[in-house]
Amino acid sequence: MRIKEICKYARVPSILLLGVVYLIYVLIGGIVFWKLEGDLGKKDIGLLLSAKKKLLSRYTCLNQEGLEAVAVVVQDASKVGLSLKGNKTSDGFWKFTSSAVFAATVVTTIGYGNISPRTTTGQIFCVFFAVFGIPLNMVVLNRVGKYMLVIERKISEFLEKKTKRKRCTRFLVHLVSYLSGAVLFFVVPMIVFQLHEGWTFSQAIYYCFITLSTIGFGDFVADSNPDKVYPEWYSVLMATWIFFGLAWLALAINHSIDILERLNTHSRLWWNGGQKQEEEPGSVEGDTPETQETQVEEEDVEVKKPPIT
Template identity: 45%
Template sequence: MPFLTVPNWQIRWTPLLVLGYLFYLLLGAMVFQLLEKQAETHSRDQFQLEKLKFLQNYTCLDRQALEQFVQVRGTAWEKGVSPEGNSTNPSNWDFSNSFFFAGTVVTTIGYGNRSPSTVAGQVFCVFYALFGVPLNLAFLNQLGKGLNAHLMMLERWVQKPVQTLAVAVFLTTGTLLFLVFPPLVFSYVEGWSYGEGFYFTFITLSTIGFGDYVVGTNPNKHYIPLYRSLTAIWIVFGLAWLALVFNVGADLMEKFLQLKWHKPDLSLAEGDTTKLEDEPEQPRIHIPT
């Protein structure tokens, strides 16, 4: 029984690994918030000053002023500030957003829409990822072992037809929880179509992370504080589930390819055996020494 042969120390260390992983994300969120929020506030204040200066000269708009307007507006979107808004808009580096960013770092998703702007934040990000990525891999590996152990338990306790049904239920449930239902939430909150939400869901959980769609980045929308934090937790468990699905798919593909590769060899071997059986035994020639 493979699921019972797991050493006791691994079972005891699993809760500590989960708590350590969660603590590491919380620690990263607090440090990123501490290092980046002040710089963001300064950038927003600077943008407001530039905006006021531009509006004072708006009556004499010429080509140079128009280029300045485009530059100011582009700077606003880079900083996550609505050009029509003010410095009281929700911060991009509050705890919820910082927690989400820490999750994208350790999971190597890296959307690219937000990054540390201070030297201290950049240096911390390097060392945070240096230790966080292995921790994330260990956590996902342990979580995958737990899911795999439950599948092996089902294989032992139920008959063969029911095993197939159990695996189908597992895949269907995971598909609903991580690929089908989340786009409905994202479509409602972000204003995306269902196709865009589904696209974002898969691109995120597969760690491709293009960054063309990211939750909680529209400066004209007001999100609840826990929205991005809950999204980060969904990403972690979705990564483990999709990684297990990818592993199962890779194993099935390898078995299929091995079957295709070995089939001609087996037929050739069977043909050779038949030929040897049909042919009469030839007399052996002994070479005298």
């Protein structure tokens, strides 16, 4: 008996199948990262232990206790943005521009982790600032994303009237929109970060995606190297890039979610042999792909209207 017939006979819920696919996807990712990074991590540990032995043998006056004290100083200096190269002074992380960028990373939930409040009042303020700032950020990004969508669809409607080809025009407009956003929010910043931070192109593009997706590992952070002198406009440009890049990437992710939902609908029809699937909890009677398409079109008409100011 084929898998399709087995699933149809067992009446496997779609949410269960989706959960299984999600679990398998995560486990595959874990295996790949384990194989790619596991051996390298062991090599790094071996190199560090070897470097430690060489350091203790070279500087005989430095024992294990002294090495730990030096490590604490280096760690504390990295937390406040102090350079240990030479005797030059540094303003540290908590300049006005860096503080403003930190506030932006809080409300956008990026949270690099390279800088964080250390005072009790600063930590309490950060909690309340995030509680009200995160919803505000979501509302503003949603509104900016709708404006982007309105502009995109206005262009699409204009070209549809000229070409009389609806599907082809929409596809080309979406493609040009995605490519333009990729160039503006990934390629151009990648070049800027490569010039000002000294990263490779792969590290720069990696940092761009980790930032705009709000993952924020913190292994690469722009405008945070205490050994570099950044221009004043650099922080402003970075904050602007983060804001509009988040709005664009959120819009692209929403389009991807819509595509996955449509694929899920077609897959359910395929599992049922093209017949209408029985109603699931929370579903509406007569919710076929045709009615879903009509609902999407009605939502599109509503989105075309500019937001009320």
